[in-house]
Amino acid sequence: MVKSKRLKSRADRAINKDSFIEEWPETGLILFNSPFDPKPQIKVSQGRICELDGKSEIEFDLIDRFIANYAINVSQAETYMALNSTTLARMLVDIAVPRKQLISIFSSLTPAKIVQVINKLNTIEMMMALQKMRARKTPSNQAHVTNKKENPALLAADAAEAVERGFSELETTVGVSRYAPFNAIALLVGSQTGRGTALTQCAVEEALSLQLALQGLTTYAETLSVYGTEQAFHDGDDTPWSKTFLASAYASRGIKVRFTSGTGSEALMGHAESKSMVYLETRCLMAIKGAGSQGVQNGSISCIALPESLPGGVRGVLAENLIATLFDLELASGNDAMASHSSIRKSAKLMLQFLPGTDYIFSGYSVMPREDNLFGGGNFDASDFDDYNVLQRDMQVDGGLRPVSSTTILQVREKAAHAIQAVFRQLKLPPITNSEVEAAIQAGSSEDMPDRNVVADLDAANRFLKHGKNGLDVIRALAQEGFSDIAKKILAIQKLRMSGDHLQTSSMVLPGPKVLSAVNDPNDYQGPGTGYKLNSERWKEISSLPQAEDPREIGFLSSPKSDNFIREIGEAKNSKDSQEVVIAIGPAFGCSLNSTILGTPHHDVLQVLIHGIRMEGMKPRIVKVYETSDCGFIGHLGAQLSGSGVSIGLQSKGTTVIHQRDLQPLNNLELFPQAPNLDLDSYRIIGRNAAKYAKGQPVLPVPTKIDNMARLKYIVKTTILHLRETEQVVKNRKAQELKWTFSNKSFEIKKTETTRKEKRSDL
Amino acid sequence: MNKIINNYPLSEKKSDVLKTPSGLSWKEINLELVLEGKVEMEDLRITAEALEIQAQIAETSNRHQLAENLRRSAELVKIPETKILQIYQALRPGRSNQDELETLAKEMENKHGAKRCAKFLREASKAYFP
Numbered sequence A: 001m002v003k004s005k006r007l008k009s010r011a012d013r014a015i016n017k018d019s020f021i022e023e024w025p026e027t028g029l030i031l032f033n034s035p036f037d038p039k040p041q042i043k044v045s046q047g048r049i050c051e052l053d054g055k056s057e058i059e060f061d062l063i064d065r066f067i068a069n070y071a072i073n074v075s076q077a078e079t080y081m082a083l084n085s086t087t088l089a090r091m092l093v094d095i096a097v098p099r100k101q102l103i104s105i106f107s108s109l110t111p112a113k114i115v116q117v118i119n120k121l122n123t124i125e126m127m128m129a130l131q132k133m134r135a136r137k138t139p140s141n142q143a144h145v146t147n148k149k150e151n152p153a154l155l156a157a158d159a160a161e162a163v164e165r166g167f168s169e170l171e172t173t174v175g176v177s178r179y180a181p182f183n184a185i186a187l188l189v190g191s192q193t194g195r196g197t198a199l200t201q202c203a204v205e206e207a208l209s210l211q212l213a214l215q216g217l218t219t220y221a222e223t224l225s226v227y228g229t230e231q232a233f234h235d236g237d238d239t240p241w242s243k244t245f246l247a248s249a250y251a252s253r254g255i256k257v258r259f260t261s262g263t264g265s266e267a268l269m270g271h272a273e274s275k276s277m278v279y280l281e282t283r284c285l286m287a288i289k290g291a292g293s294q295g296v297q298n299g300s301i302s303c304i305a306l307p308e309s310l311p312g313g314v315r316g317v318l319a320e321n322l323i324a325t326l327f328d329l330e331l332a333s334g335n336d337a338m339a340s341h342s343s344i345r346k347s348a349k350l351m352l353q354f355l356p357g358t359d360y361i362f363s364g365y366s367v368m369p370r371e372d373n374l375f376g377g378g379n380f381d382a383s384d385f386d387d388y389n390v391l392q393r394d395m396q397v398d399g400g401l402r403p404v405s406s407t408t409i410l411q412v413r414e415k416a417a418h419a420i421q422a423v424f425r426q427l428k429l430p431p432i433t434n435s436e437v438e439a440a441i442q443a444g445s446s447e448d449m450p451d452r453n454v455v456a457d458l459d460a461a462n463r464f465l466k467h468g469k470n471g472l473d474v475i476r477a478l479a480q481e482g483f484s485d486i487a488k489k490i491l492a493i494q495k496l497r498m499s500g501d502h503l504q505t506s507s508m509v510l511p512g513p514k515v516l517s518a519v520n521d522p523n524d525y526q527g528p529g530t531g532y533k534l535n536s537e538r539w540k541e542i543s544s545l546p547q548a549e550d551p552r553e554i555g556f557l558s559s560p561k562s563d564n565f566i567r568e569i570g571e572a573k574n575s576k577d578s579q580e581v582v583i584a585i586g587p588a589f590g591c592s593l594n595s596t597i598l599g600t601p602h603h604d605v606l607q608v609l610i611h612g613i614r615m616e617g618m619k620p621r622i623v624k625v626y627e628t629s630d631c632g633f634i635g636h637l638g639a640q641l642s643g644s645g646v647s648i649g650l651q652s653k654g655t656t657v658i659h660q661r662d663l664q665p666l667n668n669l670e671l672f673p674q675a676p677n678l679d680l681d682s683y684r685i686i687g688r689n690a691a692k693y694a695k696g697q698p699v700l701p702v703p704t705k706i707d708n709m710a711r712l713k714y715i716v717k718t719t720i721l722h723l724r725e726t727e728q729v730v731k732n733r734k735a736q737e738l739k740w741t742f743s744n745k746s747f748e749i750k751k752t753e754t755t756r757k758e759k760r761s762d763l
Numbered sequence B: 001m002n003k004i005i006n007n008y009p010l011s012e013k014k015s016d017v018l019k020t021p022s023g024l025s026w027k028e029i030n031l032e033l034v035l036e037g038k039v040e041m042e043d044l045r046i047t048a049e050a051l052e053i054q055a056q057i058a059e060t061s062n063r064h065q066l067a068e069n070l071r072r073s074a075e076l077v078k079i080p081e082t083k084i085l086q087i088y089q090a091l092r093p094g095r096s097n098q099d100e101l102e103t104l105a106k107e108m109e110n111k112h113g114a115k116r117c118a119k120f121l122r123e124a125s126k127a128y129f130p
Helices: A005-011 A062-070 A074-081 A085-093 A099-106 A111-118 A123-133 A152-164 A177-191 A206-214 A230-235 A240-252 A277-291 A313-326 A343-354 A382-395 A406-426 A434-442 A454-466 A471-480 A484-499 A536-543 A602-615 A631-641 A680-695 A709-727 A744-762 B002-006 B031-035 B048-060 B064-076 B081-091 B098-112 B115-128
Strands: A042-045 A048-052 A142-144 A169-173 A199-203 A220-225 A256-260 A295-297 A330-332 A508-510 A514-516 A566-571 A580-585 A619-624 A646-650 A656-660 A670-672 A736-740
Touching: A042 A074, A048 A062, A048 A074, A062 A230, A062 A240, A062 A277, A062 B115, A074 A099, A085 A099, A085 A111, A085 A123, A099 A123, A099 A313, A111 A277, A111 A313, A123 A313, A123 A343, A152 A169, A152 A177, A152 A406, A152 A434, A169 A177, A177 A199, A177 A206, A177 A406, A177 A454, A177 A471, A177 A484, A199 A206, A199 A220, A206 A220, A206 A240, A206 B081, A220 A240, A240 A256, A240 A277, A240 B064, A240 B081, A240 B115, A277 A313, A277 B064, A313 A330, A313 A343, A343 A382, A382 A536, A406 A434, A406 A471, A471 A484, A471 B031, A484 B031, A566 A619, A580 A602, A580 A631, A580 A680, A602 A619, A602 A646, A602 A680, A631 A646, A631 A656, A646 A680, A656 A680, A670 A680, B002 B048, B048 B064, B064 B115, B081 B098, B081 B115, B098 B115
Parallel strands: A142 A169, A169 A199, A220 A256, A256 A295, A295 A330, A580 A619, A580 A646
Antiparallel strands: A042 A048, A508 A514, A566 A736, A619 A736, A646 A656, A656 A670
């Protein structure tokens, strides 16, 4: 039983729901340096690799064989293997060594050598290297778009929102695989609805995935999983050769593919062969390179919580991202599956890919709430968009997303939902009702969607595929229903397969469609002043958050109040009346500003202060200070004028001080620096306390609330209101005597309230 | 060699070299033609010629394995999906013996002129049955 409250509250923290374990190399539960990892070694004879990392050719397993055949540049291998690993590691972070040279060197090394080099780098060095080594200059992002009910209207609306937010690839999957064609169509339509464009895919079994692509319902694929041991590969029912052939099959139809791998999968499958995770992942990446894939998604992907349970796990996952780029592969860098319960930990981990930038920072950012994510993903989801946009703005980093106004979001959602409804109508698929369309626009999650007739949907989806219906049928349906703009954009994306432009490394599709890849947008980072830079247009987009206010509009009175309740009647003089308590107000009070930071009218504040002073039988007097806007000096000046020597200094934003004549300007009797914590009752007590000081009575200081968030919440407004007050300062203008008139009615109400409260406190 | 890279992306800079396997040119394909039913999904495919250009671009960018993949793909352009899936199946673990893989390799080589694919099948066979 934990008795300490602090221990208890820490135990309840999200981070303590995560699992943490010690290393266990025998089972592959270790990131680097398993005692069973091989030592780097190569032997080349007559242009043929006959020994690889301590194994002779006859001991090669299928992966060794594949790597030796296809992934190592034999001609330079012995030369570069002889280089010192620390020297190579330093070259990775040395801005004078260009990317191209490193690609050439690393194409000649063995898996064990590469792991040894990478393990010399600390996390920041890995980030520096990743910034230099990623293939495409411009970073981007991929989204997950799924929902539990597999509702096509919601999928289309979410796809449209995703593209509007800047994602350039969208991935869906299915709960029930027969839904695949409908989900694919919904993404295809949604992805071309708004201003942008995107490639779309549906993660299903290989043959079905290929069929969807061939029928033009998807435009890329990402299902080609690779493992670092032969047995794990076998359990995945593939070999490096079968996967390679499949990759060629996709390319032969002009369809983009990337492979999938990641640390932890072999351990999870029980086939790690006592090797470290990063070593096995390096073998995967070399197999992928050898297969001729343009790219990979890695970063542990769905296994992420496993490396993260181990010491150095997050660094290890960054290492595998980096290694992918050393092989000149497109990198979609994970960050998709749930990695932690703790938002601190999730955000910290994200920075390792977000700051250096990768081709696709997320292998799937969940556009919808994570409970609708059928990938088990949603480490970052719909609720995190504003946070993400702020991070881009804070760090001046292009994280691939755009802040978008809610109006725009709702518009594209509406259009996409109507468009998919039209497609279903034209193609005589089970109808999407108007109420589904409405719900899809406004839905939080699929919980808010009407149920569909699943049996009818599955039957129709099945027939759709069987009858060879395809992307062109969708295009025709859209055009016939008046959505020619979407139809044209889908056709343009389909036409790209004629060109094969997006088969090159690290392709992404921009509106046009215009293909950007490592060929026409190669990363040329070589230190400050090189590489990707936010252009002014993109920086403006990132920095203009919809929720950002124009500071010029804050606290600005377009028409100052005409019902002036205070009036200047001449220069204020020193007084000898010991009954008197001066309220000294700042230069903007009641004129260019008319309420405090919380919006309490200056009129009311003055009224209760006066009331408080009078309750103690003392005489209030108001003067306006022009020479300064500083609260302490305002109070100090008031105290010099006050007959009793006591004053209340009051800034327009509401900050208050009780001052006395013989004190230094920045000293005080009581200071209330956090105006947002002051309500009218506090001001009344301040009035009474000031009067009590003037009478020479013992005073209990006004109780103040401690609110650590007040400064955070109000610092912008504080700054601007103080600025407005300072603008009203007139250096040589003496303090002015004021007359005041208050609305009696409101005064009476307050008087009654006060009496009642005081009675209560008397009890 | 750099000239080839300057043509990239072909869809923007060199679309006149692009056509469908059925002979339609890039420019011809538009929404009207689709609505008239004169374009089918079969048409929206890449040709071996376009894949060869992309392979050359990959090669010029020092991406030799990618180039090889694209050249294997070029050989598959005219091969029907059922045959492609049959070969994929044959390459999966435990599906074929040496003779079956050799038969497929021969078929690829002789019937489809797919020399690279045939070579690849034989390399697989050698790795599977060392």
